[in-house]
Amino acid sequence: MLEKKARRWLKITHIVFIASLVGGLLSIFMIIRLPGFAQRELFVINYSMYILFNGVVTFSFYGVICTGLIYSVFTHWALSKHWWIMAKWVRTLSVFALVWIWPGPAINGMTALSDAGLAPRSDQFLYHDYAGNIGPAILVVMVIFITLITITIFKPWGQRTQAYALGRGTILILTGSVVVVSIAFGIRGDYDLESDRNLEISSPDLTRIPDGVYRGSAGYAEFGYVVKAKVNKHHIENIEVR
Ligand code: HEM
Secondary structure (H helix, E strand, O other): OOOHHHHHHHHHHHHHHHHHHHHHHHHHHHHOOOOOOOHHHHHHHHHHHHHHHHHHHHHHHHHHHHHHHHHHHHOOOOOOOEHHHHHHHHHHHHHHHHHHHOHHHHHHHHHHHHHOOOOOOOOOHHHHHHHHHHHHHHHHHHHHHHHHHHHHHHOOOOEOOOOOOOOHHHHHHHHHHHHHHHHHHHHHHHHHHHHHHOOOOOOOOHHHOOOEEEEEEEEEOOEEEEEEEEEEOOEEEEEEEO
8 A cells, every 4th residue: 555655646646647638628619719821830730739639638637547546556545445536436437438539539530631722721621620629528527527537526425335346366367457458549540540540642753654453452440441443534534543
């Protein structure tokens, strides 16, 4: 078990990660409201949100989860002894999943679209869809965070009457592997996204390409894409993506 002094340092670290997580999300919330940018500036604005999200927010989340794990394994609070700790875990992991599937893809999508010069065109419904999603998602997360802070201060619902107590080793193996696997997935996703964004696309010399239909395929995670390009008189006449 951690001594008093170590627990104080743990609390400082926990709070620093929370502050940086909340700060990152609120910065994105303010940036998304900036109006009227032309294409190049828009990319810089979106890229700033991208860096804030994939750098600050994601890694602060890992920090909060890791410090939460240390609290659950190496302090008297434990993982399943108190209802408020269990409630914190459920909310923290739900909010983590929510951030991953809601504002995360929207920010990545907006950055990719503005990078490709497809925004801020008014016919780019996908872009405007993404942009409209980020504010509400961050507001939902903030409300959950306020409930989390309230739970921490009031520590409600008392202690659980446990039929059996989980040993420290079991808790560490169970929760530790979940944390390690999710962090590994997160880092891998980030890495994949970066390498896809920096993919070099060469321009073929169409004057040397005979007419015909050319097929290519690529895979990303569990998705597979097949592309068919039709070349006619040295021009690409049609591209089909499936
Ligand atoms: C991963 C799940 C989490 C666990 C297991 C956890 C657990 C804990 C514990 C045991 C403390 C020390 C309480 C005390 O000694 O009085 C603490 C402090 C704190 N936690 Fe968490 N936490 C988690 C996630 C979060 C999240 C996501 C937030 C914020 C949105 C948060 C906000 C705070 C705050 C503000 C404190 C300091 C409270 C004080 O000093 O009274 N925690 N946490």
